[in-house]
Amino acid sequence: MxxxxxxxxxxxxxxxxxxxxxxxxxxxxxxxxxxxxxxxxxxxxxxxxxxxxxxxxxxxxxxxxxxxxxxxxxxxxxxxxxxxxxxxxxxxxxxxxxxxxxxxxxxxxxxxxxxxxxxxxxxxxxxxxxxxxxxxxxxxxxxxxxxxxxxxxxxxxxxxxxxxxxxxxxxxxxxxxxxxxxxATMAPLTLRYNKLVLNRADLPNGDPELLAAFEACWNSEDLQEGQRARAEKRAPVFTGR
Missing domain, CATH: 3.90.226.10 (2-enoyl-CoA Hydratase; Chain A, domain 1)
Known part of the structure; x- marks a missing residue:
């Protein structure tokens, strides 16, 4: 079981x-x-x-x-x-x-x-x-x-x-x-990207999958939430978007 x-x-x-x-x-x-x-x-x-x-x-x-x-x-x-x-x-x-x-x-x-x-x-x-x-x-x-x-x-x-x-x-x-x-409190997109790079060492730096995951972090709502939380001196609440 x-x-x-x-x-x-x-x-x-x-x-x-x-x-x-x-x-x-x-x-x-x-x-x-x-x-x-x-x-x-x-x-x-x-x-x-x-x-x-x-x-x-x-x-x-x-x-x-x-x-x-x-x-x-x-x-x-x-x-x-x-x-x-x-x-x-x-x-x-x-x-x-x-x-x-x-x-x-x-x-x-x-x-x-x-x-x-x-x-x-x-x-x-x-x-x-x-x-x-x-x-x-x-x-x-x-x-x-x-x-x-x-x-x-x-x-x-x-x-x-x-x-x-x-x-x-x-x-x-x-x-x-x-x-x-x-x-579970950390930024999901960042964790997913980090895990992808660590697990797929065979992929070149310019691989489209890696680049897409990287850009998703920089274009995410979570990035903005991290900025707000830092300015407001509170813990961020990430949603994975």
């Missing part, structure tokens, strides 16, 4: 399959992919993804990982998280192994609880992750960490992950929700 809610502009998507330590099967991957646009449509301006119980996500369900359709469902879900038009925070409340680490790095920011652990032990079982996963790990935590996880199949605890940049903040679910609540 995946539970979904939106409160004060913050969407919460929770993997709740505790009997399998929140492992992902085809059904849950598809539901996760559906949940992201669902909470955005319900007004979420930031999203928290987390796991129920003591695990964030223990990885792929080995009852299905070798079957037809699993990889497509998994990467569709990860793409939905990465392409969300609002910031996504992973509240890593426990082990995030294999597909769990992939889900965490698909998010824009990661908040790690004391019990958070990351690992991608594919070389021990003969599987492989896609190039995006390898490059994203390197981008977030550096080549040394990526090699430790992928070649040595090491597991990295939260303090080490924080020191290496894989985790952005230390804290529990409440800390992740507080971060998301702060993000």
């Amino acid at each position: 995946i539970t979904v809610s939106v409160t004060d502009g913050v969407g919460l998507i929770e993997l709740d399959r505790q009997e399998r330590r929140n492992a992902l099967d085809v059904e849950h991957c598809r539901r996760l992919a559906e949940a992201v646009p669902e909470v955005v449509a319900d007004g979420a301006r930031a999203i928290v993804v987390t796991g129920a119980g003591t695990s964030f996500c223990s990885g792929a369900d080995f009852g299905q990982v070798y079957g037809e359709g699993f990889r497509t469902a998994l990467y569709t879900a990860l793409q939905a998280v990465m392409d969300a038009p609002v910031p996504v925070v992973a509240a890593v409340n426990g082990p995030a192994i294999g597909a769990g680490t992939q889900l965490a790095i698909a998010a824009d920011l990661r908040v790690g609880a004391p019990t958070a652990v990351f690992g991608v032990p594919t070389a021990r079982i003969g599987l492989a992750v896609d190039p995006w996963t390898i490059r994203r790990l390197e981008q977030l935590a550096g080549g040394g960490t990526a090699r430790s996880l992928l070649l040595a199949c090491e597991q990295i605890g939260v303090e080490q992950a924080y020191a290496r940049g894989l985790v952005d903040r230390l804290g529990d679910r409440d800390a992740a929700l507080a971060l998301a609540a702060d993000l």
